[in-house]
Amino acid sequence: MIVVLRATAGPNEALRLRDWLSCAGFEVATTHDAGREVLVASAIGEPQPDTVSRLRADPAVERVVPLERPYRLVARMARDTRTVLVGDVVFGGGEIVVMAGPCSVESEDQITAAARHVARSGAKVLRGGAFKPSTSPYGFQGLGVTGLVLLRDAALESGLLTVSEVMDPREVDIVARHVDILQIGARSMQNFDLLKEAGASGMPVLLKRGMSARYEEWLLAAEYVALAGSERIVLCERGIRTFEPTARNTLDVTAVPAVKSLSWLPVAVDPSHAAGRSDWVPALALAAVAAGADALLVEVHPRPSESVKDGVQALDPAAFDDLMANLRLISRAVGRSVSTVPETVS
Numbered sequence: 001m002i003v004v005l006r007a008t009a010g011p012n013e014a015l016r017l018r019d020w021l022s023c024a025g026f027e028v029a030t031t032h033d034a035g036r037e038v039l040v041a042s043a044i045g046e047p048q049p050d051t052v053s054r055l056r057a058d059p060a061v062e063r064v065v066p067l068e069r070p071y072r073l074v075a076r077m078a079r080d081t082r083t084v085l086v087g088d089v090v091f092g093g094g095e096i097v098v099m100a101g102p103c104s105v106e107s108e109d110q111i112t113a114a115a116r117h118v119a120r121s122g123a124k125v126l127r128g129g130a131f132k133p134s135t136s137p138y139g140f141q142g143l144g145v146t147g148l149v150l151l152r153d154a155a156l157e158s159g160l161l162t163v164s165e166v167m168d169p170r171e172v173d174i175v176a177r178h179v180d181i182l183q184i185g186a187r188s189m190q191n192f193d194l195l196k197e198a199g200a201s202g203m204p205v206l207l208k209r210g211m212s213a214r215y216e217e218w219l220l221a222a223e224y225v226a227l228a229g230s231e232r233i234v235l236c237e238r239g240i241r242t243f244e245p246t247a248r249n250t251l252d253v254t255a256v257p258a259v260k261s262l263s264w265l266p267v268a269v270d271p272s273h274a275a276g277r278s279d280w281v282p283a284l285a286l287a288a289v290a291a292g293a294d295a296l297l298v299e300v301h302p303r304p305s306e307s308v309k310d311g312v313q314a315l316d317p318a319a320f321d322d323l324m325a326n327l328r329l330i331s332r333a334v335g336r337s338v339s340t341v342p343e344t345v346s
């Protein structure tokens, strides 16, 4: 909170209030505004409930402005830990979690080949859309429940977890029954009914940043999910709309350290939808990990040229292997790691 003293309050009054705030469990910094002393008091632990009213009643105080951020459950200060556990996969720990797979589930052959390959390279989660947002009503909108079944079976065979998008609050239940993580897409970040329904399911949620969303709006979207019942949320930066049209979006690398300083939630980066072309994806993925990202969501297709959706930004298996090798180098440089090929997968 900010405590603005009256212009008439002298140095002794300021000293008295500073001492009182320190004794009441606040860390006090002092600044000046138009000649008045302003105390910026941050609570250490849980302050007394009557602190604000007592300050307001003090003759030396002109006004008290509570400075709480609007989100609470997902705020950095709300927790000491930063991890989210999904099955046996830890997001936000020492190991960077790689989620990889095609934009959309297209066929059994396609998703099985993708799953086998990304598992062999060290990915932990298989991605694949079954309910797809499409800008054009004529575009591919996914295989629906059939796609979810194919995704789940391919993942099970390769020992992977799954993540897939849900767009409609009425479909949360069916998607939740097939996947390990519900993805909420950029276009749905402020679909508040969807956020509430996803939270109420208790499922882990991968929450993409809306393409024009500010950090606070993104964190408030996460707060909706947390408030509704699931605090297992992983944020995902996927590029924002800027004035630059060359890339599909502009990857906001700043979001990684910025949001991690505001929230305890792990942060993933999707370099594929940011770059929009496969040859730029590795650089963005490496930058994300160097900046402190906890996870990556990467589009990989066994045969990108045959892809029904987003083929131009999909890595082929060889490019994905190269990326994983380079990710291991970068992650080591920043004190993290990327899982290696499990012994059981050959």
Ligand code: PEP
Residues within 6 Å of the ligand: 103, 129, 133, 184, 185, 186, 187, 208, 238, 270, 273
């Ligand atoms: C996706 O991951 O397939 C997707 C549609 O992403 P976004 O919501 O970020 O556009």
Ligand code: MN
Residues within 6 Å of the ligand: 103, 104, 273, 299, 309, 310
């Ligand atoms: Mn896509």
